[in-house]
Amino acid sequence: MYTIETIAAILSARPFIQKDEASILYLQTDSRRISFSEQSLFFAIKAARDGHDFIAEAWGKGVRNFVISSGDFPVENFPDSNFLLVPDTLASLQALAASHRRKFDYPLIGITGSNGKTVVKEWLFQLLSVDKNIVRSPKSFNSQTGVPLSLWRMGEEYELAIIEAGISKAGEMERLEKMIRPDIGILTNIGPAHDEGFGSLEEKITEKLKLFTHAFLFIYEKDALRSYEGALPGHAHFTWGYRGDEDLFISRVTPTGTGSILYGACKGQEMRIELPFADQASVHNGITCWCLLLWMEYPAEEISKRMRQLAPVSMRLKLMQAINHSSFINDSYNSDLGSLETALDFLARQQQHPRKTVILSDILQTGLDQEVLYGKVAALLGAAGINRLIAIGEALGRQRGQFSLPQMEFYDNTEEFTRDFRADMFGNEAILLKGARPFRFERISRLLEQKQHETVLEVNLNAMIGNLNFYKSKLAPGTGIMAMVKAFSYGSGSYEIAGMLQFHKVDYLAVAYTDEGAALRQNGIDMPVMVMSPEPPGFETLTGDGLEPEIYSFRVLEEFLRFLEGKEINSYPIHIKLDTGMHRLGFGEEDLEELGNMLKTADSIRVRSVFSHLAASEDPGQDEFSRQQMERFEEFAARLEKDLGYPFMRHLVNSAGILRFPEAHYDMVRLGIGLYGIGQGGSGSALQTVGTLKTTISQIRNVAAGETVGYGRTGRTDRPSRIATVKIGYADGFDRRLGNGNGEMLVNGQRVLVIGPVCMDMCMLDVTGVDCSETDEVIVFGEDLPIGEIAARLQTNAYEVLTNVSQRVKRIYTYE
Template sequence: MANSLYTAGSIGQIISANVIIVNDVPISTLLTDSRRIANAPEALFFALSNRRDGHQFISEAYESGVRNYVVSSKPAEPLLNANYLIVPNVLIALQTLAAHHRNQFELQVIGITGSNGKTIVKEWLYQLLVAEHNIVRSPKSYNSQIGVPLSVWNITAGNDLGIFEAGISTINEMDKLEAIIKPTVGILTHIGSAHDEGFSSRQEKVLEKLKLFKNSKLLIGHYDLLLDYQKDINPDLKQFTWSRQFNQADLYVFSETTIKGNYYLRAIYNKKEIECLVPFLDQASVENAITCWAAMLALGYSPVETDTRMEHLVPVSMRLEMKTGINDCSVIDDSYNSDIQSLEIALNFLEQQNQHPKKTLILSDIFQSGLSQEALYAQVAAMLHPEKIDRFIGVGESIQHFRDQFNIAEKHFYPDTEALLKDMARLNFNDETILLKGARNFEFERISRALVQKAHETVMEINLNALLNNLNYYKSQLQPGVKIMAMVKAFSYGSGTFEVANMLQYHKVDYLSVAYIDEGVALRQGGITLPIMVLNPEITAFDKLIEYKLQPEIYSFSLLSEFTKYLQLNDIVDYPIHLKIDTGMHRLGFEPADMDMLCDLLEVNTAVRVKSIFSHFVASDAEQHDAFTLKQIRRFEKAFRQIERTLGYQTIKHIANTSAISRWKVAQFDMVRLGIGLYGIDPSVKDTNALQPIATLKTSVSQVKKIKAGETIGYNRNGSLKKDGHIATVRIGYADGYLRAFGNGVGKMLIKGKLVPTVGNIAMDMCMLDVSDVEVKEGDEVIVFNEEQRIEELAKQIGTIPYEILTNISQRVKRVYFYE
């Protein structure tokens, strides 16, 4: 991020660019996203052609102050005072620059790859090694063809150890990452099914990953896996292996037991018995911990010292959590790590939030940056644009010492977290978005507890990264130039209003659609500026519709007449409307027989301007109804052509819903309406890896009871056990959206990885589960649905559709939003 080694001209030489240099300025920051601008005067923007052509966003970056660009073609009209580095391939240029930068430093570098566990192993190694090393590491999970070069760019002269992860999705990718990372030590983590679709076999995937270590000196990995690939590994590469089965491994784990909530491991190392206590119980964490245990021993740490450090590992949260706060605030909790790279990511997420008029950052001291304290806080201050941060609160003696660096009107500084907590009442947090960003030893979770609204223990977690993955999947299915209207009606299918809409706006969907005017008003009040179509505009709320610049669906002659009268009374002309055509749904819309009369009315109507013409498929996901779907397309084409001839101008045409986007590409026209597919549900998508469920509904156990066979359970004595056992009462009922139809064994929930059935009737606020075969205690987590126990399965259990499951989740169920 911060390097003073380069200028625009010198980088042009490194990447072999044709250059247009107006002013050969220093370059310290690399950018690939026009929405995430930092240190604009010294930034170099790479116009990558990934999902969207980065050249389209150069003007946006320019408006933010960026004047240096790597592009693939000479600009027809160069921007004033802008430097251009012209290369055949912008991504290769970025990777070439990062590889050059890596070569400027002699430091030990640990390179990590695998299917799962890369980020956790990286972060735990950081915790284990930071005491004696100045470490530079990949921020969050930056491990892609773009993420790796951006990570390696952060190496400075102060670093003596780098830890970088590398992820690949297909063949011929790892050589590029190896040239950038150049690891001296390699770690191969768990190999699973992730990205299997990009390779012809599991063997091909492993061989591709092993390319990362072709010039390394030491490789650490699972003996059982490396044994199968000995002939493919450089014979000069020293290996350190671990295994739970083979005593030939350097670290042979022969005993595993649980002791007071910790995992106790015993192993043979150097022909001696050693031990390690790990503060985790789930098997994924245990395997990652064994990998770290092996790495520490391979790097020369003693078994005793390694055990001491391993015992103090803390969970890694790579996700921002957004929660509902006190006094109408939103709290973004990133209180588990604090470094310059993850701060930039968190600030970017804060910038996306528009639901409150004020934005506050609470930031602790930053450790192990590789920079001098003065340079570090000057860089932090430069990232905090006064127009984007309204209030700054610094916690820690170092950041307090450099308080004059921060050019923000309202700023407060405290020596520690305790001092801030004592002053909370005076700070008067109200109607603002608050970002908590703190190093772990500052215990910012205490601040989070004070700021977050206390709520029902049943929680629905919304994974915004999964939502973005789903959005990008559908973008990849579109013909060039086709727009997206995202359906956010019914509280975004139960997933939230402005939280989801902000993400969609930031990632440049073209339209939003809501069911009623008040939903659109709420989005406008939450800072959403996208065009919003209202499906059911109420005549009594036309004033609100106009005031908040919402665009109505017009589906009948009476509605068209009433809206026209309102516009004329208020001297409004050319107001945008959307015409609904009924091509077979027979719910709302003008029918084919209405077209002549509709065209006659539109021809003389100056109050409205038709923004779009659309219809609604009846069964676009059902093969047995394909003939009817085709008939709907033909009816729609006939209708919009007649209307456009009358209007004398082009409109946006759209009929494709979620399932039609991939099944009926001929029906994409000018725009598609993306609904439940955004939330990870689309029966027409056969690739199980294409979409990710975005929601997890979880609750907890209130009480566990011993029940004898035949004793009745719950209302009306409908429940009982066939043999002696246990029931768990959990904190969810029909008032939360877990419908009564799930009662009496119809519904099932996950506890400790096992599906357990309901017992008796579902009550308003709770229900009971048969946990006779599971060891359960009060407070244990219970999963109602997630990626394993999917919403589609719940819908089958009670004979309904996923829409009903999602939209029935009560507003009293707290939503927590995650973003990596």
Template sequence: MYNAESISKVLKGELLQHTGNPEIEHILLDSRKLTFPETSLFIPLVSNRRNAHQYMEEVYEKGVSNFVVSEPLEPGKFPKANIILVKDTMNALHALVAFHRQHFHIPVIGITGSNGKTVVKEWLYQLLEKDYNIVRSPKSYNSQIGVPLSVWQMKPEHTLAIFEAGISQPGEMEHLEKIIRPTIGIFTNIGEAHSEGFLNIRQKINEKLVLFSKSDLLIYSKDYLALNECVNAFHNVVGKKDNHEGGLQLFTWSRKTDADLRIIAVDKNNNQARIDALYKTEPLHITIPFVDEGSIENAIHCWALMIHLGMDQAVIQQRMDQLGNIAMRLELKQGINNCSIINDSYNSDLGSLTIALDFLQQQHQHPTLTVILSDILQSGKSDATLYEEVASLLQQKGINKLIGIGKNIGREKKSFQQITDLKSQFYLTTEEFIQSFNSQDFQHETILLKGARIFEFERIGKLLEQKVHQTILEINLSAVSHNIKQYQALLQPSTKVMAMVKAFSYGSGSFEIANLLQFHGIDYLAVAYADEGVELRRTGITMPIMVMNPEPSSFDAILQWNLEPEIYSLHLLQQFEEEVIISGKTNFPIHIKLDTGMHRLGFEKKDIPELALRLTDNEYLKVKSVFSHLAASEDPSKDLFTKLQGELFFEMSHELQKALGNAVIRHISNSSAILRHPNLQLDMVRLGIGMYGIDSSNEMQLRPVSTLKTTVAQIKHLETGETVGYGGKWVAKGPSVTATVRIGYADGYPRRLSNGVGKMLVRGQLAPVAGIVAMDMLMLDVTHIPDVAEGDEVIVFGEGLPVQQLADWAETIPYEILTGISQRVKRVYFQE
């Protein structure tokens, strides 16, 4: 058992304040994810951008009484708290969990590599769960923060642990090795993913190999030349050390050369792959229900481990044949009766349930939050203890409705029924629920599907999900978060961020993006028109919202919904002030737009004296910010013009601020200026297209947010001279194959991309548009791509085909492509 006193000794910290010794079970790093305050230890981490010590008062008021801090605190501010002072809270987190890990003497599998870590981890769980009580990393928790949170889950009842580890720069794996301390290692593969922080691929391999410094066994493929050479050099050093009994042993596999497990054939047929191999001259084989190369490689890693564990080959074959897909993300889809569906129906454990509930809370679109939950298998706890904890978790997260499926959760239904605001129903099996299903029972709800794989919750998903047009726009919310952090890393800690969510968040959806931004503590939102802001308010967005194009007809809505208008002329100022006076409000927030050279909207320099006179001592209006718009911040050839804009803005805003007599927020930087003109950051920046992964400089490490995809409706085989599409504009020059796909200009695919100008990805290859783009369909020339079939996925833009490329072909800009995607194209949101 841990308490403040014992943790203080582990960390060699100073126990500044000691008020008792309540048991500590949970580590809390994010104040928004507090679930069990009485048993939580809050460790506020400090980064260049954010200091989590500022949230101590918030979590203390919510019932947390145990803290590890690295800053002196005001005496008496937290009278009932235990407070441990350390030099560095991140180091303290690592030290505490490394100490925790030392108490366990079970096999611990550590997985690293460029790709496949999470799949190998989850497949090993599927393959070994009948033989071991397994603790594993939730989702892809493999970072300097994710790894300690994963390892902290280790309990005496566990008999096997599986953790993944990822690094982004040298020196990080040394910390993770001490925390995981794997006895068995798996190095999945090596590639260029996440290589930005390393000099070359060999440095990256050697840094990752540090994870196995004290391991007994390392499994890897000899087919990666650089990896094999680095492992052998590493083994010559580590394998001969006396730091652990026997040193490091290697278990190799290869499709090309001699190895412990020599792959001699891979035969693919009907969505299955048979893998034949020799192990110690003994012929072996497995069959897996996948044919892609990544899955084959991941399965061989798992096979090698099972052989090492001495498992019977017949058991291995039977379990490999039943491997299932791994849900690498939480998807948010439109459901029946104005519901939203979050599908996480491939596994069910407390760690992943907590993550899914956080996502459910974050996307709180509807008044009712519903969870459909199966039995949680192999928790290592008694059912009574387990489901009491689950019930407490649901209560903490504000869940309104629970549907429990399984005999174990049903036996413990009293734990849920005693929660006043939670309606609950229970079914023995998924089939029983489906037989009683009535679509009218689900109205205006956000529904989380969370089930162990054997419960086949995908069947429930089909009942609840709205049947949609097969052309969809996938929005990666994790990529949005990543891109925001990339820009935040360039800002001074005091610089605020205004996020642009106008034009349906550049085509990505308004509420879903705004809710994510609100969850991440962005300071301001900006919309183009008042009705966009009203819609956000209706769906629960409470943060400040600036309206950039306020119309007199919208003043009532602006005042009613507490929106903040941009004021750009004396006439508009007078009109809005009159509306405020009529409404009886005072000190209503406004934002003053200055024209520094864009010449679109804004006060000019000659207007400042009268503007200042009208605003000074004005009891009805309060200036929240003064801003301007850079016309060409992304263009190096226009840097002098940008400099002059900045100087004029400084001059005009200073004059206005001096007259007002109080400080106001000043902002002029857009996405490209954040990187290219750091001197213009000022008090706030406006983050727009960069948030969605578009970087004109190509210097930012941004991730694409949107993927537009469709499917093949039909395949046509044409003879020489046959034509395709309206007007017969495309003519087959020889025997040809075309694929008709479900997208057209009504979906937002530009008609000017007709006749080979535009291209799409089919089976990983570019296929040109054949003929004229029609309203709902278009044809692709797939003559050069073998085995294209009806139902195949087609990427319009996304990974491998950036939207910038599509814009170049269409002789336009990414903004136009993204904002032009029709609302009939359904948006699917997901979090990795």
């Protein structure tokens, strides 16, 4: 624990101390994720958004200690608080973390590379935590802010630290190295990730290797650096590879039915290990871990035993539908304080249910005294507002006196809970399933999960957040964002997407119909929502839920005014749609005089925004017309503002327009398909894939040459073939036009053709020559099979493909 005075001295800060004897245990950089506020220090970091703008929010949540860099910040407006003024808040956060790291002399393993950092870190934790107390980066906290927050977790109770570091451009690693100062350095690999941030491959390698400047040991694949001309860091090296001149020579990798057998030699001794994984990336990561264990001189038999027991690393939390109108977050293979805090943060965002339940196992191998450990767990659950705890494990049972939640149940083991399980134990609640691997919580997961067929649309919330931040980076400060969540959020979900957007502070949501907005309100969405097609039968619901209508015609305006007058409602917010050339909906130039007269005399309404829509914002050949629309919009809006006598927001551009017409951003932009990872003409290079449609193989059969497949005998084999039937059809949204060789899917990374027609609930694939089995996963669209390709085959757009995914297809939301 640090005092605020001690931290001020470390940072050479100018202190404004209003509250004496403040003690700091936690560092915060995000006002949305505040827990243990009284013992927290908030760093107002200037990044995509200025952290000083969120001090009021953090103060409102109980934080009373802040690090700021703005000399004119009104500290007097925040009584009973301490402020430390520094030149650069991010640099100060890193300096504090570096100072804290230097207090501990146990070994620290630093990991970097293009891919595999988190997997190697988690596998090393699995391999070494049997006999060592380890502190590690939570999830993939490897950035300029993630690394200092990871280092802050170091404490005297640990014997080893494992910290990962990630960079996306030159100049970043030096700052991370000054904090981490690893004793052991591991380079996972060098791949194409973030190539755009470096001038050459040589520069990329040089930058990554800076992490190991002061390391004693450097572990790497020799082939990855054979052509590198720079000096290699580290006093000692341990290499691996396939040529025979490495410390660990891999002579053969043999796939098995469930994994791989790796044959190697080290110091003249032949050896082998078994990995429960067959894919190339896992083999690579497994060998990297093997190197460290060999260098640490673990016995070959013990290494082999531990490597066989490696478990998959769940990179993301998964939110999915559960029984009895509930939702559950499945984190059933990982239980430690850091990951519990992350999972509780994700649970806190779920506002669609009136209560929150945590099913938690004992937390193993922390090095903490149990009373101290479960005191921290109890504090985390209390701070997260958990209503119900189902505790499974003898240690939790012994510490039950530390917990004081409204509802608590304790079980000695998972078998006892599953024996007592009844479906009616749960209903309309958000459930977090958080268990250490030995408790085998997958059995509970199967009981909770709402049974649906195995075709799923996996929605990557981190990718969506990345896309949102990409578009934010194109906007001037103060420009608002209206996010389009109409049509079930373009097929991606409803309140799940809206909840994420609300958490990330977009300014408005837009839906097509009143019932869509009402559903958001029923599921905890309280931010402003514009309804684009309001109709009189829904006005009662609209106003009751505080939804704001788009007014596009005199008919709708007159009917809404009559409704408001009947309810004696004044100054209700509305949005006026103007037709500047698209000729779909809206008031034209000929309507402006009458519209202005009606609006300025109607006390029951107040115009919140005026907007229009570009007809061809994505087409450079139509730019002259688009600019004509801008001119008309500015003219029409100016006339209305003069008539009304008060200002309102203006918005015109959509996703493509945000990128192509920065001069037309005005007060707000409307972000639609770009949020879901679709740019102009398909997947934009700067955008991340959000949705992955997956299914599974039901059956594989051998079919002779000349046989037919499917209805109408339109699919025909021209050679002896293997035909796989998969669990997706046109009722799920897989278009019938993709049958008979027009469509493709990915089976174990290989593209295969659809053979025969698409059926209602299934279709067939020609998997001849592909290594696959029944129950294997099949990708319908995703990062390696872009949705834009499917749209092109269908001669349509990505909107149609996305929105056609049936709601009977289960949505799973992943979050890291």
